[in-house]
Amino acid sequence: MPPVIEAAPAKLNLALHVTGRRADGYHLLDSLVAFAGVGDVVTLEPGPLSLRIEGPFAPGLPVGDDNLCLRAARLAGGKASIILTKNLPVASGIGGGSADAAAVLRGLARMGHALPPGTERLGADVPVCLTSTPARMQGVGEIVTPLPPLPTIPLVLVNPGVAVPTPQVFAAMDRRDNPALPPVPHLASLADLASWLAGTRNDLEPAALSIAPPIGQVLDALRASGAAFARMSGSGATCFGLYDSAGRARIAATALKQHGWWAVATELAPLPAPR
Numbered sequence: 001m002p003p004v005i006e007a008a009p010a011k012l013n014l015a016l017h018v019t020g021r022r023a024d025g026y027h028l029l030d031s032l033v034a035f036a037g038v039g040d041v042v043t044l045e046p047g048p049l050s051l052r053i054e055g056p057f058a059p060g061l062p063v064g065d066d067n068l069c070l071r072a073a074r075l076a077g078g079k080a081s082i083i084l085t086k087n088l089p090v091a092s093g094i095g096g097g098s099a100d101a102a103a104v105l106r107g108l109a110r111m112g113h114a115l116p117p118g119t120e121r122l123g124a125d126v127p128v129c130l131t132s133t134p135a136r137m138q139g140v141g142e143i144v145t146p147l148p149p150l151p152t153i154p155l156v157l158v159n160p161g162v163a164v165p166t167p168q169v170f171a172a173m174d175r176r177d178n179p180a181l182p183p184v185p186h187l188a189s190l191a192d193l194a195s196w197l198a199g200t201r202n203d204l205e206p207a208a209l210s211i212a213p214p215i216g217q218v219l220d221a222l223r224a225s226g227a228a229f230a231r232m233s234g235s236g237a238t239c240f241g242l243y244d245s246a247g248r249a250r251i252a253a254t255a256l257k258q259h260g261w262w263a264v265a266t267e268l269a270p271l272p273a274p275r
């Protein structure tokens with residue numbers, strides 16, 4: 001059997017409202033989630049459970065038992081040797097760990113292992129990453145409502161290289177009972193999306209900014225580079241900008257890298273790659 005290769009696309013919270021808090025301390029979310037044309041890659045082969053990590057962000061990500069690739073494989077009862085190509089910065093608000101776990105589960109499903117229940121226990125974003133298509137995400141991530149396809153829009157992702165631990169960002173929030181997302185209309189163009197997003201928020205952005213001020217510089221630089229819309233994703237520190245042309249996005253990414261930041265030009269909601 002040839003190796004099973006699964007893409008683990010970066011997750012973007014285009015809008016992220018925090019609407020309450022459960023008794024166990026977890027926060028209730030209401031988020032428009034979409035996926036990008038960049039991500040990690042997971043390669044699986046039948047064999048004893050093992051993990052090797054390569055790629056630009058491999059240094060700094062331990063291969064230990066608590067790596068989400070191994071936790072996902074154990075949850076599915078799958079035996080596989082796994083190679084993770086880590087292209088996304090770690091702990092950066094674009095769901096790398098959840099995307100990897102979901103890719104392992106998809107890969108194991110292709111090798112005959114049933115999808116296990118309770119995947120949200122691996123990480124709040126695992127359920128939405130399983131399909132990696134646009135969705136509204138509610139609850140603490142376990143309620144996923146698929147949305148019609150979004151237009152393919154030029155996108156730049158930027159991370160200033162500061163780690164912002166998710167629990168710290170939730171803890172730094174002022175208000176935890178914010179209004180839900182407005183209804184999501186049919187979004188057929190960049191103009192539609194930018195104007196709908198203008199009426200929404202990332203409720204974690206002010207808290208993350210207070211912990212990591214460079215996020216503010218990234219947002220300013222994205223707007224100055226011609227982004228039609230810019231915002232932080234998840235609990236940060238990665239921010240995204242939406243552009244009206246692929247050329248403008250590429251030029252912006254090149255300029256943003258001059259700050260010493262990780263910056264990549266890609267697409268929002270890319271057309272699926274042929275398998």
Ligand SMILES: C[C@](O)(CO)[C@H](O)COP(=O)(O)OP(=O)(O)OC[C@H]1O[C@@H](n2ccc(N)nc2=O)[C@H](O)[C@@H]1O
Binds near residue numbers: 026027029140234
């Ligand atoms: C903020 C988001 O990126 C939005 O997509 C995700 O909800 C975070 O997902 P994640 O990184 O997979 O987070 P988890 O590993 O599940 O949780 C990390 C920590 O963040 C806090 N946390 C997380 C999710 C949530 N809905 N409420 C929380 O308060 C909790 O302290 C939790 O222990």
Ligand SMILES: Nc1ncnc2c1ncn2[C@@H]1O[C@H](COP(=O)(O)OP(=O)(O)OP(=O)(O)O)[C@@H](O)[C@H]1O
Binds near residue numbers: 069
């Ligand atoms: N395969 C993995 N990739 C990335 N992080 C992992 C992985 N396995 C375990 N982790 C741990 O999970 C933590 C969160 O990493 P991740 O990249 O998923 O965060 P994130 O991008 O902030 O996610 P989110 O957008 O869901 O908040 C890291 O601190 C890391 O040590």
